[in-house]
Amino acid sequence: PKERFTPLHGTGTAGMNFLRNRLAVLGLVLLATLLLYLLLPAIRQGSMEPSLDVQKMGLPGATPAPAAPNITVRSERLPGDPPLHFRVALPADAGGTRPQGRLQVVLLHGQSFTSKNWLDLGTLTLLATNGYQAVALDLPGFGSSPDSDAIKTDQNRADLLLRFLDSLGLKAPVVVSPSMSGRYSLPFLMLHSSRIKGFVPIAPVDTKSHTAEQYQSIQTPTLIVYGEQDNGLGAQSLKSLRQLPHHSVVQLAGARHACYLDRPKEFHQALLDFLSKLE
Known part of the structure; x- marks a missing residue:
C-alpha cells in the first residue's frame, strides 16, 4: 500500500x-x-x-624576548682634583664574571645633562647587554663631580680625561661626545688619538678651534652624529669634523640639537653598528 x-x-x-x-x-x-x-x-x-x-x-608576538644577561650598573667616585663621579655598566655571564675582548665605551654629556641621562635613556644598559663595558662620566661642575680651578685650559681638560682613562684601566675606549663635552674630547683627540679606538662626536662645541691639518692627521675612526633640525652646532661642527680622514655621518631625521634624545632608537642602532665595525 x-x-x-x-x-x-x-x-x-x-x-x-x-x-x-x-x-x-x-x-x-x-x-x-x-x-x-x-x-x-x-x-x-x-x-x-x-x-x-x-x-x-617590530617584534613577533609569538616569540618571547630573549632573557637579558646579568647587568650591573654602579655609581663610583674617582679621587683627585677634582674628584670625578661616574656610572659604569658591566656585562656578566651566569657566573658573574666580566667577558673579555669587547670594546669599552666612555659616554660624556652636554651642558644641560649629566651621566644620569645615559642611564635614563637606556644607553648604559643597552651597551652592557651587547657585551660592552660602558662608563658615563659627570664632567667637572656637573652632576656629582665638583668644579675645579685646575680645569681651565685645553691641556687641563685633556689631562683630566687621560687620568680618568688610566685610573679605570680603559686602554682604548670609544668616546661618545655630545655638545659641550667637545671641550674635553677634541683636545684629547688631538693630543692622544692613539688612546681612542673610535670617536662619536654629536654636534660638539669648539670644532673651529682646531686646524684642517690637525683634523687630517687623525686616524681614529669617527662616527659623526647630528640632528636634521640642528642648524647651529650640528651644521657648524659637521664642516670641521668632515676633515677627519676616516669618518662616516649619520643624520637623525627630524631631531634637534640633543638628537639622541629625540631619536634614541636610531641613535642606539647607529652606535651599535659603528661599534661592531671596530671589533
Whole structure:
C-alpha cells in the first residue's frame, strides 16, 4: 500500500504545537551557527596576532624576548682634583664574571645633562647587554663631580680625561661626545688619538678651534652624529669634523640639537653598528 500523506492544514492542535516547537529549535540552531560563523574569525585573529604594543616594537608576538644577561650598573667616585663621579655598566655571564675582548665605551654629556641621562635613556644598559663595558662620566661642575680651578685650559681638560682613562684601566675606549663635552674630547683627540679606538662626536662645541691639518692627521675612526633640525652646532661642527680622514655621518631625521634624545632608537642602532665595525 502507498504511504499516506496528511496535509498540514489537516493536523490537530497537538500537531501544530509540535511543529512550532520544531521550528523554534531549528531557528535557534541556525542563529547559533550564524553567530559562531561571524565570531570565529575575530576569536582566531585575537589569539594569533601580536598585541598592538608588540607590533609597534617590530617584534613577533609569538616569540618571547630573549632573557637579558646579568647587568650591573654602579655609581663610583674617582679621587683627585677634582674628584670625578661616574656610572659604569658591566656585562656578566651566569657566573658573574666580566667577558673579555669587547670594546669599552666612555659616554660624556652636554651642558644641560649629566651621566644620569645615559642611564635614563637606556644607553648604559643597552651597551652592557651587547657585551660592552660602558662608563658615563659627570664632567667637572656637573652632576656629582665638583668644579675645579685646575680645569681651565685645553691641556687641563685633556689631562683630566687621560687620568680618568688610566685610573679605570680603559686602554682604548670609544668616546661618545655630545655638545659641550667637545671641550674635553677634541683636545684629547688631538693630543692622544692613539688612546681612542673610535670617536662619536654629536654636534660638539669648539670644532673651529682646531686646524684642517690637525683634523687630517687623525686616524681614529669617527662616527659623526647630528640632528636634521640642528642648524647651529650640528651644521657648524659637521664642516670641521668632515676633515677627519676616516669618518662616516649619520643624520637623525627630524631631531634637534640633543638628537639622541629625540631619536634614541636610531641613535642606539647607529652606535651599535659603528661599534661592531671596530671589533
